[in-house]
Amino acid sequence: MQRYRSFTGYFIKTYGTRLQKVVxxxxxxxxxxxxxxxxxxxxxxxxRAFHPGYxxxxxxxxxxxxxxxxxxxxxxxxxxxxxxxxxxxxxxxAPLDALQNTYNQALAHPLVRGIVIGTRPDCVDMEKLDYxxxxxxxxxxxxxxxxxxxxxxxxxxxxxxxxxxxxxWAIQETSSRGLHTGAHLIFGLPGESKEEMLAQAHxxxxxxxxxxxxxxxxxxxxxxxxxxxxxxxxxxVTFSLEAYIDFVIDFLELLRPDIFIERVAGEVPxxxxxxxxxGLIRNVEILRLLEKRLKERNxxxxxxxxx
Numbered sequence: 001m002q003r004y005r006s007f008t009g010y011f012i013k014t015y016g017t018r019l020q021k022v023v024x025x026x027x028x029x030x031x032x033x034x035x036x037x038x039x040x041x042x043x044x045x046x047x048r049a050f051h052p053g054y055x056x057x058x059x060x061x062x063x064x065x066x067x068x069x070x071x072x073x074x075x076x077x078x079x080x081x082x083x084x085x086x087x088x089x090x091x092x093x094a095p096l097d098a099l100q101n102t103y104n105q106a107l108a109h110p111l112v113r114g115i116v117i118g119t120r121p122d123c124v125d126m127e128k129l130d131y132x133x134x135x136x137x138x139x140x141x142x143x144x145x146x147x148x149x150x151x152x153x154x155x156x157x158x159x160x161x162x163x164x165x166x167x168x169w170a171i172q173e174t175s176s177r178g179l180h181t182g183a184h185l186i187f188g189l190p191g192e193s194k195e196e197m198l199a200q201a202h203x204x205x206x207x208x209x210x211x212x213x214x215x216x217x218x219x220x221x222x223x224x225x226x227x228x229x230x231x232x233x234x235x236x237v238t239f240s241l242e243a244y245i246d247f248v249i250d251f252l253e254l255l256r257p258d259i260f261i262e263r264v265a266g267e268v269p270x271x272x273x274x275x276x277x278x279g280l281i282r283n284v285e286i287l288r289l290l291e292k293r294l295k296e297r298n299x300x301x302x303x304x305x306x307x
Contacts, residue, residue, distance in 0.1 A: 003294040004252050004301040007211060007262040015140065017080025021116055022068030026102050027057035028089040031122065032161035042148070043158045043224035044186070044217065046272065055088070061105040069111060081113040083140060092119040092128055099128070107139055114140025116182075121145050121170035122162040133177040143174050144182035144213075150203040151196065154189050158225070168207065175208035182262065183209045187247070188217030190228060190235040194247065197237070201254035205305065212259050214251070215266035216244055219274040226274055241278045245286070245293050257302030264290060 011019040032038035054067040061084070069082060084106035092099060103115055117132075124143075132141050147167045149155055155162065175181045183204065187197050204212065216239060219229050229236060239247060248264050265286045270276050294300065 001300070003291065003299070005257065005260050007260045010211075010260055015081075015113070018078050019081050019083050019113060019140075020072050020079040021083045021085035022065055022072065022112075023052055023055040023085050023087045024061055024064050024068075024106060025055040025057045025088045026061065026086055026091065028086075028091050028093050030090045030093060030120065030161075032159055033089075037122075037161045038159055040159060040224065042160055043228065044189075044220065046220045046223055048272065061102070062109060065106065065109045065112060082109075082111050083114050083116050083142070084109070084112050085116040085118070087116075087118045090120045090123045091117050093123045096128055096131060100131070103135070114142070116142040116144060118144045118146065118184075120162055121147065121167040124170050124174070126173070129173055129177055129179075132174075132179055136177075136179055140180075142180040142182060142210075144184065144211075145170060145174075146184045147171075148184065148186050149189055149192065150185075150200040151192065154192055157191055158189060171207045171209060175210070180210045181208060182211040182213065183207070184213045184215070186215050186217050187244075187251075188237050188239065190225070190232065192237065194237055197247075198251055198254060201251050204259070205254075205256045209259060211262050212255075213262045214248060214264045218266060218268045220268065220272050221274055229274070238277070241281065241286075241289075245290050248290065249294060249297060249299060252301040253299055253303040254305060255301055256305055257300075259301075261301070 011017065030041060033041045052068070052071065054071055055064050059067075065082070065084060072079065072082075084103075086102075086106075094102075106112055106115055132143065135141050145167065148158065148160060150164055150167075152164050155164070171181055171183070185200065185204075217236070219226050244265070252261070263283060265283060267283055270280065
């Protein structure tokens with residue numbers, strides 16, 4: 001019995017082969033960094049902690065792809081192709097002609113089947129979404145939105161710079177064009193109770209998302225959030241590994257059963273984080289523990305979902 005809709009077999013079922021994402025840093029920034037709507041970026045963010053060393057904006061995109069493929073071939077030898085994953089910062093935050101030039105460089109690589117675009121809900125518009133719709137007729141195109149929280153009070157506190165209403169608009173407009181629409185959510189952001197975190201499942205159920213990434217909050221050294229954590233530790237819900245797995249299961253029970261789960265926890269290199277309360281456990285082991293606990297609880301994704 002498949003107890004949650006794992007993303008592991010998604011590419012094989014959808015495209016007939018395993019596809020591996022190769023992270024690309026194309027040198028974008030964010031509107032809450034460059035002064036357009038704010039400065040300093042998200043309070044939890046240090047992008048060096050979230051993407052591999054081979055992807056740096058000083059390298060041409062083709063070189064980043066070649067080095068990324070070489071990196072992944074060590075672990076994933078059965079990949080039938082690759083997706084250029086534009087991950088760091090907001091990868092639609094530029095004029096459309098500049099975006100087209102950037103994406104075309106990746107799509108020109110003979111082993112690249114398509115692109116995955118990590119961005120913010122306030123960095124897309126109708127013209128860009130129409131372009132992605134047309135591009136998807138020839139290539140694989142996934143859009144992945146960092147929504148982080150479904151509450152405006154939290155988005156304001158973490159200096160996110162966009163609203164829940166903008167998230168709602170972006171997701172609906174993207175999915176209405178038949179595009180794969182992904183979302184990213186962080187558990188443990190300051191000021192949110194466990195009950196509020198769980199209630200986000202009901203909000204997500206009303207949005208037409210294809211896939212979902214779940215991350216536990218990790219306090220990265222040198223960030224504004226590290227200082228906030230030091231000053232107001234009681235504002236943060238923290239989880240032991242065991243408690244987090246049970247919490248994720250509680251969340252999955254409430255979640256719409258057709259949403260693919262891309263990941264349930266994040267990995268940050270130990271040198272970047274304030275502490276490693278879970279030790280050096282890897283995601284593959286967390287998934288094994290999740291599946292074991294789902295079986296022990298005899299439950300599954302959508303077990304408590306109500307339309």
